[in-house]
Amino acid sequence: MQNVNLNIGALSIKNLQAKPARTITLMVVVAVLAFTIFSGSIITMNLQQGLSTITKRFGADLLVVPEGSADEAQALLLRGGTEHFYFNSAIIDSISKTEGVVQLSSQVYLYSLADSACCDSLMQLIAYDPATDFVVQPWIAEKYSDKVLDGQLVVGNHITLRVNGTVRLFGYEYPVAAQLSSSASGFDTSIFMTMNTMKDMISRAESMDIKFLPDNYSDGMISAILIKTDPVKDSSLIARNIEEQNEGVDVVVSQRIFSRIGSALSGFVKYIQGFSLALWLLTVVVLAAVFYGIIHERKKEFALLRIIGATRKRLVGIVLCESSLAGIAGGVSGLILASVIIFPFADLISVRLDLPYLDASYINIMPLAAISLLISAAAGPLASLYSALKISKAETYFTMREGE
DSSP states (O other), rough: OOOOOHHHHHHHHHHHHHHHHHHHHHHHHHHHHHHHHHHHHHHHHHHHHHHHHHHHHHHSSSSETTOOHHHHHHHHHHHHHOOOEEEETHHHHHHHHHEEEEEEEEEEEEEEOTTTOOSSSSSSSEEEEETOSHHHHHHHTTTTOSSOOOTTTOOOOOOOOOOTTTTETTEEEEEEEEEEEOSSGGGGGHHHHHHHHHHHHHHHHHHHHHHHHOOOOOTTTEEEEEEETTTSOOOOHHHHHHHHSSSEEEEEHHHHHHHHHHHHHHHHHHHHHEEEHHHHHHHHHHHHHHHHHHHHTHHHHHHHHHHHHOOOHHHHHHHHHHHHHHHHHHHHHHHHHHHHHHHHHHHHHHHHHHHOOOOOHHHHHHHHHHHHHHHHHHHHHHHHOOOOOOOTSHHHHHHTTOOO
């Protein structure tokens, strides 16, 4: 009599191959679960990392801008764009005397044009004062140890350079001293320069008959004042004092912005977690029903295995192995699909969510992928356990005589 191979793994693979439609159905159910868990986890991790990074990068407690420009200032910080607004720098002296103001520095905002004869693309331009700046230069120092000279640029992480390492603005190719690391903010699509460099840039623009600054613009015009406050004092109270003591200004409190983002992110995370849990439970229920039907159809097959020597424990092992293999295959497929969709479209996802979004490193993603695969693949064996135990307890004689 020829020996029959009752190896659990070999039998499970043959059974899955013999019924491709059934196997694919099981894989698809688990793949949807794995896709949801993995993609939701990645998005959540990237949002949390984005919020943490932008909070550290900004470095200012208050942002003073012309009255009516608060929304544009927040948009510049969070999403970038082409914002520009101006008021007179004489106000700096008054604000510096406000109780609780420890340090301040001014910035000027300009934008390039989407005209190949003029500029490489439409970009936000930000000028800072090297003598007083406490926001931009610490960030630059992470990538560039030397002093940024007049005539040089520092570009955000998402800015594309020319082959020779320059950026063309208003007919001139400016050398780039450094490209900053990603910040999950509007600064990633911005270009930074000293005040003197911007003055030179404005002169070049005017020589090309490009006019987009207000008629009252002068060397004394600035766009914003960044303020660091005394940590023991209430920044919101300092902001209110600045608005009351100075006409024509709005004060943006950075902590309020980040708190709102944190609240929105917390709600989003809870939604993702709740949806993933509900989907996991639904998957287990669906797979349990599918396996119950499958096992019912295969009663005689398992009875024959018992006749040729398979133990009850081996029958349980075969069913669990089949569900595990289908779960792992489906889980891997779901992870691959999530990766194909999430990673290439990170910028689009960030725009759609309207929240700081920073891609996590592969070192952090790999454990996340392993956990997502484990959770997803576990749904199969768990769902099939009841059916496996039931078929192992069935009486072989009565099962074979069924239907006669």
